[in-house]
Amino acid sequence: MLEALGERIEACEEQLEKLAAERYPQAARLQQIPGVGPLTSLCFVATLENPARFKHARDVGAYLGLVPRRDQSGNTDKQLSITKAGNTALRCLLVNCAHYILGPFGPPSDLRAAGLRLCERGGKSAKKRAVIAIARKLAITLFALWKSGAEYRPCSPPPFPLVLSRQLRSSASMMIPSMR
Template sequence: MNIITVGLDLAKSVFHVVCFSEQFKEVKKRMLRRNQVIHFFTQLPPCQVAMEACASSHYWGRELRALGHDVKLIPPQYVKPYLRGNKNDYNDARAIAEASTRPSMPLVAIKTTEEQDMQAIHRMRARCIKDRTALSNSTRGLLGEYGIVLPTGLAALRRSIPELLEDAENGLSDRFRNLLVRRYEQLVELNEHIAFYTNELELLSRQDDACRRLQTIPGFGPIVASAFRSTIGDGRIYARGQDVAASLGLVPRQHSSGGKNVLLGISKRGDCYLRSQLVHGARAVVVQAVRKDDSLSRWINRIRKERGWNKAVVAVANKMARIGWAILRYNTVYQSASASPTR
């Protein structure tokens, strides 16, 4: 029995495996409990193991790669077209295996433990920021019911709440004042959590060589660099920088037919968090470009004049993604003299 390709459908407790020969003939299928997976693949000769890029896939990818297998992680949206018949776990595993045999199939790089640590900090920090925004908006709405309208901005809210608590003539009841004290404590706690995660990211960015090199690029600070590093890895999974920009949705969405090319707004595919971070970094670069005269700034100012602010920001974010890939892929640093203006 010559097993060449294995499709593995991941789950929390029950896994399904389908094995194929070199002629892509099904030779074995098995349902495995979680504690049986490693033992099963230990008995197999080194082969290609395909999985969907989903929860725990990076963990299993590292474990199976350590056993000598060639592991491929495939985006779920590219597996779906290969599903035949009714949806069940074995058919899912067959579709995963068939998708892995396509030579042009896009793959997801297996994250290291360090990259997953960075990503976990970003996810926790983003969750706290979202909770803080929701808490702030809720507080403003509740105060509005008492006829109190605060200036916009988080800083104004933090500054105004203690003043409201001290003001005895603003019409707030004693009960609501006690509730407002509790709400203020929640905001302070969330700020402390966000500051902790931010400090962790800054520390990791100083310690990680790739993050330090990424921060030589305009628009890349500790937050953007660590987010880019944790998502793109070493860049080897991409053939060129344009592929990175496309995977992050920073290229035009296309709707062409009959030889007539129609380009729309950006596709917004991929990791929306990293895309937003790159766009925020690009905004800072576009603002500063007005006061500079290097080749990159001249290119930015020309794009801004010809196509407007928003398109200039997206164009810079696209360029940042492509430069970031080159920095990671070729283990180099950004050199401003090489940033020649291009369209």
């Protein structure tokens, strides 16, 4: 029974890949990112429909509900849980992709490095915050790839080596007098 179910799942996945290749060629480009499969890319393209709808790539995160809800009153500005606006299925798929990217089998990439840095901050919900942050960054990256038609580069080198950039920042802070 399990073997038959496994075969049906494989057949459905093949149909999804065929549908993505035939009707949505832009969805194939989005699958360059590790962890993003045909279901996520198809759902992303079908949900957003037209990339010209968004003026900035960061607007996609808010559209999908992957930004923190705010509670502002007087001098306080609290960040609460995510807004959960937009398509729930796509948000869940992006969160699952983020779990894969941050998990033990996630390949090295800028997204993984950013997520692991967020996890290192500690706190009782650091891992959860990192997963949501990476899901948002993933949505923005998918949108940028779709709109520009560019190839995904998983690990772009920083403009300066890390040690050199720290030295430049420390020497620059010594040269600039503080405004007190």
